[in-house]
Amino acid sequence: xxxxxxxxxxxxxxxxxxxxxxxxxxxxxxxxxxxxxxxxxxxxxxxxxxxxxxxxxxxxxxxxxxxxxxxxxxxxxxxxxxxxxxxxxxxxxxxxxxxxxxxxxxxxxxxxxxxxxxxxxxxxxxxxxxxxxxxxxxxxxxxxxxxxxxxxxxxxxxxxxxxxxxxxxxxxxxxxxxxxxxxxxxxxxxxxxxxxxxxxxxxxxxxxxxxxxxxxxxxxxxxxxxxxxxxxxxxxxxxxxxxxxxxxxxxxxxxxxxxxxxxxxxxxxxxxxxxxxxxxxxxxxxxxxxxxxxxxxxxxxxxxxxxxxxxxxxxxxxxxxxxxxxxxxxxxxxxxxxxxxxxxxxxxxxxxxxxxxxxxxxxxxxxxxxxxxxxxxxxxxxxxxxxxxxxxxxxxxxxxxxxxxxxxxxxxxxxxxxxxxxxxxxxxxxxxxxxxxxxxxxxxxxxxxxxxxxxxxxxxxxxxxxxxxxxxxxxxxxxxxxxxxxxxxxxxxxxxxxxxxxxxxxxxxxxxxxxxxxxxxxxxxxxxxxxxxxxxxxxxxxxxxxxxxxxxxxxxxxxxxxxxxxxxxxxxxxxxxxxxxxxxxxxxxxxxxxxxxxxxxxxxxxxxxxxxxxxxxxxxxxxxxxxxxxxxxxxxxxxxxxxxxxx
Amino acid sequence: xxxxxxxxxxxxxxxxxxxxxxxxxxxxxxxxxxxxxxxxxxxxxxxxxxxxxxxxxxxxxxxxxxxxxxxxxxxxxxxxxxxxxxxxxxxxxxxxxxxxxxxxxxxxxxxxxxxxxxxxxxxxxxxxxxxxxxxxxxxxxxxxxxxxxxxxxxxxxxxxxxxxxxxxxxxxxxxxxxxxxxxxxxxxxxxxxxxxxxxxxxxxxxxxxxxxxxxxxxxxxxxxxxxxxxxxxxxxxxxxxxxxxxxxxxxxxxxxxxxxxxxxxxxxxxxxxxxxxxxxxxxxxxxxxxxxxxxxxxxx
Numbered sequence: 001x002x003x004x005x006x007x008x009x010x011x012x013x014x015x016x017x018x019x020x021x022x023x024x025x026x027x028x029x030x031x032x033x034x035x036x037x038x039x040x041x042x043x044x045x046x047x048x049x050x051x052x053x054x055x056x057x058x059x060x061x062x063x064x065x066x067x068x069x070x071x072x073x074x075x076x077x078x079x080x081x082x083x084x085x086x087x088x089x090x091x092x093x094x095x096x097x098x099x100x101x102x103x104x105x106x107x108x109x110x111x112x113x114x115x116x117x118x119x120x121x122x123x124x125x126x127x128x129x130x131x132x133x134x135x136x137x138x139x140x141x142x143x144x145x146x147x148x149x150x151x152x153x154x155x156x157x158x159x160x161x162x163x164x165x166x167x168x169x170x171x172x173x174x175x176x177x178x179x180x181x182x183x184x185x186x187x188x189x190x191x192x193x194x195x196x197x198x199x200x201x202x203x204x205x206x207x208x209x210x211x212x213x214x215x216x217x218x219x220x221x222x223x224x225x226x227x228x229x230x231x232x233x234x235x236x237x238x239x240x241x242x243x244x245x246x247x248x249x250x251x252x253x254x255x256x257x258x259x260x261x262x263x264x265x266x267x268x269x270x271x272x273x274x275x276x277x278x279x280x281x282x283x284x285x286x287x288x289x290x291x292x293x294x295x296x297x298x299x300x301x302x303x304x305x306x307x308x309x310x311x312x313x314x315x316x317x318x319x320x321x322x323x324x325x326x327x328x329x330x331x332x333x334x335x336x337x338x339x340x341x342x343x344x345x346x347x348x349x350x351x352x353x354x355x356x357x358x359x360x361x362x363x364x365x366x367x368x369x370x371x372x373x374x375x376x377x378x379x380x381x382x383x384x385x386x387x388x389x390x391x392x393x394x395x396x397x398x399x400x401x402x403x404x405x406x407x408x409x410x411x412x413x414x415x416x417x418x419x420x421x422x423x424x425x426x427x428x429x430x431x432x433x434x435x436x437x438x439x440x441x442x443x444x445x446x447x448x449x450x451x452x453x454x455x456x457x458x459x460x461x462x463x464x465x466x467x468x469x470x471x472x473x474x475x476x477x478x479x480x481x482x483x484x485x486x487x488x489x490x491x492x493x494x495x496x497x498x499x500x501x502x503x504x505x506x507x508x509x510x511x512x513x514x515x516x517x518x519x520x521x522x523x524x525x526x527x528x529x530x531x532x533x534x535x536x537x538x539x540x541x542x543x544x545x546x547x548x549x550x551x552x553x554x555x556x557x558x559x560x561x562x563x564x565x566x567x568x569x570x571x572x573x574x575x576x577x578x579x580x581x582x583x584x585x586x587x588x589x590x591x592x593x594x595x596x597x598x599x600x601x602x603x604x605x606x607x608x609x610x611x612x613x614x615x616x617x618x619x620x621x622x623x624x625x626x627x628x629x630x631x632x633x634x635x636x637x638x639x640x641x642x643x644x645x646x647x
Numbered sequence: 648x649x650x651x652x653x654x655x656x657x658x659x660x661x662x663x664x665x666x667x668x669x670x671x672x673x674x675x676x677x678x679x680x681x682x683x684x685x686x687x688x689x690x691x692x693x694x695x696x697x698x699x700x701x702x703x704x705x706x707x708x709x710x711x712x713x714x715x716x717x718x719x720x721x722x723x724x725x726x727x728x729x730x731x732x733x734x735x736x737x738x739x740x741x742x743x744x745x746x747x748x749x750x751x752x753x754x755x756x757x758x759x760x761x762x763x764x765x766x767x768x769x770x771x772x773x774x775x776x777x778x779x780x781x782x783x784x785x786x787x788x789x790x791x792x793x794x795x796x797x798x799x800x801x802x803x804x805x806x807x808x809x810x811x812x813x814x815x816x817x818x819x820x821x822x823x824x825x826x827x828x829x830x831x832x833x834x835x836x837x838x839x840x841x842x843x844x845x846x847x848x849x850x851x852x853x854x855x856x857x858x859x860x861x862x863x864x865x866x867x868x869x870x871x872x873x874x875x876x877x878x879x880x881x882x883x884x885x886x887x888x889x890x891x892x893x894x895x896x897x898x899x900x901x902x903x904x905x906x907x908x909x910x911x912x913x914x915x916x917x918x919x920x921x922x923x924x925x926x927x928x929x930x931x932x933x934x935x936x937x938x939x940x941x942x943x944x945x946x947x
Contacts, residue, residue, distance in 0.1 A: 017912040027914040035844060039653035108807065110788040111781050113834045120653035122832055134809060141811040254648060268699035276695070278663040278813070283649075307697035315649045319695070320663035332670055356809050370814050373670065429812045438818040442807040 033117060035308040040248055043124040043139045043172075045163035046149030051180045055149065055218030056112055056125055057090025059240075062225050063114040087344050090218070109139045118244040133389060133403040134356045137443055141429065144249045145174035147239075151235065156198045160204075162389045164199075168208055169352065169405070171425060171445075174246050175203075178239065181215040187230040194436055206392065212242055251426075253316035257341035258282030258290070259419075259427060261372035262334045268323050274305055274321035275330055280426035282338060284322065285313040289339035292330045293417040300323040331514050333374045335417040335427070343427055344447035347415045351382070352407050355400040357434070357441035363399060364531040366565035369412060371430035376412045377568045378432065379535075383408040396549070400442075409450060413568055421445035435561050436615075468548030472506045476545035476574060477642060481554045482563060482617060483580030484609050485595055486587035488626050488634075489554040492580060495635035497552050503639075505550055509572070510537055512555040525606045538566035545574060545610045549641075558608045560615040573645075578638060579620035583607045586627060651889040654841055660830040661688075662695040663813060664872045665776065668827050669695075669702055673819035675827075676733070676767075679705040679724075681717040683849050684778035686724075687838050688830055690847050692776070693728055700729035706775070707734045708766055710758035712747055712895035714871050720850050735766035749875055751789060754895070764800045767824060774817070774825045782834045792831050798822030839913045842936035852890045853912060855904040859883035866900035891916070 022030040046052040077089070112123040124139030126132070140146065146167040150160055167175060177199055185191045194438040196213045203211055214223055215231050217238060222228035225240045237245070266274040284290070288301045289490040303310040314320045318525075322336060330336070335448040337343055355361055361380060369378040383406035386397035397613045400406045421428030432442040469476050474534050479496065481489040490511055498507045516523070520536055523529040535556050541551045557563055586608070599607035606612045624634040651659075653885040655667055668675050677692060692701040705725055725732035728937050740757035767775060781788045791807050793815045819825060830838070842849060859870045861881055867876075869890075870883045875897065877883070888901035889912070906912045 023914055023917045027910045030917075031840065031843065031910060031913065035652060035654065038650060039656045108789050108804070109809075111832065112788065113782045113832070115653075115834075115836070120834075120837070138811055139810045142813070240668060251650065253650070263663070264670050264696075266696060266699055272698060276666055278659055307694040307699070313649070315651070317651045317659055318657055319659040319666075319681045321697070368818070370816065372814075373667075425812060429814070430817060431811055431814050433816050433818055438816070438820055440811075440816045443809070443811045 001084065015285070037115065037118060037120055038248060039120045039122070040243060040246065041122045041124070041143050042243065043126065043143040043167070044047065044147045044149060045126070045136060045138070045167060046180075047157075047159045047621065050149040050151050051218045052149055053125065054090045055147075055180065055216075055224075056123055058218045058221060058224060059121075059123070060112060060114050061090060062221070062240075063116060064138045065591050100469050109135050116244055118239060118377060121243060132162070133166065133354065133405065137170055137354045137356075140167055140170040140172060141425075141443065143170075143172055145176065145246055146172045147176045147178050148211075149180050149198070150195060152179050152181045152191060152195065155195045155319075156202060158390045160199070161202060161392070162204060162210060165206055165387075165389055165392060168206055169445075169514060171421060173210075175208055176239070176242060177211050178211040179213065179215050180218055182215045182221045182222060182231065187222075187228075188245060189213070189231075189233045192234075196449075212236070214239060214242070223265050232468075253281045253424075254283060256281035256316075256424065258284050258288070258336075258338040259343060259424065260284070260322070260336045261374070261426065262332055262336060262571060263373050265331055265340050272323070274303075274323045274328070275334075275336060276319070276321045277336070278319045279314055279316050280372070281316050281424055283313055283315040284320075285311075287550045289320075290324075290336050291339040291342045293335045293337060293342055294415050295329060295334070296342075297328045298527060299326055299328050301325075301583065333372075335372065335374075337417075343417055343419045343424075344449055345415045345417050347412045348450040349410050349412075349418070350407065350447045350450060351410050351430075352405065352445045352447065353383075353432070354401060354443045355402055355404050355441065356443060357439055358402055359434070359441070360402070360436075361400040361442070362533060362561075363528055364567070365559075366413075366435060368433040369410070369416075369437060369444075369619040370433065371416060371418065371428075371431050371446075372426055374416050376414045376416055377435075377565060378412045379565075380432075381409040381411075386537070414562070418446050418449075420447055422447075435564055465546040465548065468546065470548075472548045474505055474548065474550065476548055476550060477576060477593075478541045478545060478551045478553065478566070478570060478574060479576045479578055479642065480541075480557070480563065480566065480639065481580055482620075483554070484582060484584060484587045484614055485556055485607070486590045486592050487580040487582035488631060489580045490555075492624065492631050492634045492638070493552045493554040495631055499635055499639045501642075502554075506548065507550045507552060508544055510540065510551060510553045510555075515555075524614040527606075527612075529555045529604075531559065534559075534566065538569050539564075541566065542569050545570060556608050556614070558614045560617070563617070576642065577617050577620040578622045578624065579617045580624050580626060580634075581616070582626045654844065654884060656765050656839060657830075657833055658691065658694070658841070660692045660813070664794035664815070664827065664829040665695045665701075667815050668774050668776065668817065668825075671815075672825065673921065674705045674770070674772050675774040675776070676706045676770065676772040677701070677703055677709060677730075677776040678763075678778070679707050679721065679732075680712070680778065680893075681707070681721045681724075681779070681850060683838055683842060684780065684830060685854060686847050687833070687841055688730060688776060688843060689724060690780040690841075691829060694942050704731035704733050706766060706770075706772075707732065708759060708762045709734050709736045710754070710762070710895050711741070712754075712758070712874075712897060714850070714852055714869070714893060714896045714899075716770050716850050716852055719894060720848065724848065731768065733766070735762060735769070737765060744852065746874075747895050755898075758895075767800070772824065772828055773819065776829060778829045778830055780833050780835070781831050781840070787831075790828065790831075792828055793817060794826045794828065795819065796824050796826060800824070829837060835916060836913070839909070839916060843909045850893060853892060854908070855887050855889040855906050855911075857885045858888050858901070860886045860888055867903070868899075869896055869901055871896040 030190045043054050099300055110125045112125055114121050124137040126135040148163050161267040173374040179192050179195050192215045215234050216223045222230055223238050227238055260277040262275045262277050264276045266276050284301055286301050286303055292299055301322055304314045305321040363382045364379055366377045366379055369376050383397040385394040386404050386406035388395055397406050419427040428446045430444045431440050434441050481493050483489050495511060497507050500507045520533050523533050544551045598604040608614050621636055706720055707740055737758055745754055745757045779787055790808050796802055859869045861883055867888060887905055890901050890903045906915045
């Protein structure tokens, strides 16, 4: 080792768990011991000055996870950019990216590793500034335990409440209250007890029933690995002792009913068909009766397969492949569950959302929702309220901005298998993905299925869409015209319908202006209203195709996401996106209704192409260039394409 | 009630990640560098899909300067796993005669970084598994398990998608590709223990043996073939050495060691006081931010 003894930050030599004599004396015995270690994932919560990075650096240092060359670099860095004078600045160990080292702040979630002879630890380290909510929720989502750091000189602060609220929200039930920097308050017992009492009052308000307080100094090493002589009045565990013995989530999960989301169907040949996944809760063994959801079909487990041999039993936290004793339908997105205690299936929920993107929530817009291996389209209602993470007040909200947390109802386009997040993180936690940018925009937690979904049953009807279509001797379809105002949508759509009518096809034309006189007369032209306008037209089109009709629609429908939403409502192959491609200059030149003139003068707001965007289709089924094709030719091309496809 | 060990939990997590990629990517590939981390990653892939072979090929971006024993094990493991092995060598680097003795950092740039980009473009892979671990290096500690790269393979550390629970968003924009690191949460010790427990074949260079070496700039280099230019008066000396990491033989420092068995290697690892990547010249380029900079440029 290099000589670090001159530093006051060097741990006192009693950190016994670190250097294990067994390594040198009997490596086989040591390995045997360490092969039985368990794992705990935790998160440290604190702001810039709470000494969070210092504490993590200390844990790494004390468990010999810092090597000589790293230590030499650390000492060098400490002198150059450290904030601890000549002492080692442990924070430099964990501030990873060049940009952060220069600014002296951490900017993202980082994961650190250390171990004792009982456990391996993974620490999520998250920064303490305005991006905090997003990063802390990310780090906390995989944690079994949270260490809430408090500066002993400052006591319970707004940020302490925020950290505790977020940890509780994400479902962490093991909370450690680490009153740090005790060295700076002369290890004063009454200061410590005062802080703990303050925290207890607050904790019970937000539903934290149990927490473990301890007085520590990350910088000096008090009560981290061994009980400190400086706090003789403290008789609880050291931080490491507590981390080594607290119960981990995966053990708790084993006691719940069996659930496994199917990730992949394993079918190497005709004789083998297995369903691969990570067991979320419970256990499974050959002979168990299981139910596949959402179909509800039942079967019996014949084998639990791994490369190390078939298992007598597999438990929560293991990745396995399950075989059934009969051939029932099961594929990616399905959930295999205990037959007598299956999870619910629904398509409308109350949920808590944590918004993680610069672009705010668009109420009514379609997002992808990923939950387990299920991926569905979802829309979010206007939030019931958002939560001020500092005061915990519930505030009215029209949307959710970056780092805001709110409670909102969501509806999926297909039923999904779920459980309340409080009961099962794997079947209750989800992410939302923007359909255009593919960014992960939100994390969510399902609370319960709304009564509506449970009580509004789908009326089984004998005459279905097939019978309707057969009687009309046609295949239903939606010809969805999109394009700028004045591009020629209505003109061409009208010609198309006439042609189809002459061919004895049963059709219906839904026109933008006409619909706004009736069905959608309550809607304006804000982004939210435009989205709702298209959603309703999509639903009506769907009913009409159920009735066997060929539907022609003529709406500007400027947003890709909404057009994709309608496409997703319909059976595959029934949606034709018809892009009437007229350049803005040409449409404006025509200005049939005089609207462009009004928009240019500012008389008309939110006009597509002027002060509201038009997102052109990327891969439309049919594209009509009106600068080179007459309306009549365009109509012929569209009808020919449709008839060619359906016959 | 069964208590899962930390290795069982790590294994289950890695298998879960590998299966997600196969379910969601169109054309995945596994980067195979023949080192111990690759060995573990390949073993996990075989477990993930057993009894099927892993449904993707192995890709070795070859610099032509690897140790001979690495090439041997590479070919053997491809056969054993029943997977297709793709080997890519950057023709431009070959034409220019780029080598680690004369060209320093350019050797890594051309053969590895550029070679990797060319290989991914050539076959159109949209997801590539890599065996990097977060404990290796500071900038790795902040990288996501699903790490997105631009069409030019660049990494933007400030614009990473949040990764929650075990839900991975594998949806990519046009031109983007994903590097996936299934053993992100493993430490060096975890890797060794897992190899030990599962009896995974590794390159014999990890074990101590008498090998011809020369000492240069404080590094012990092995004279692996006759391309090694000896300086006047320089003579290879037989030393009992082993390697903690494996790369191009002229760039990889050996350590003097007597560890001939896996437990002995683990013992030495635990008692040692220098970090694993210390023996590799690559991290030292460009000061402390070497790896972060390399990654932004497209290095794995």
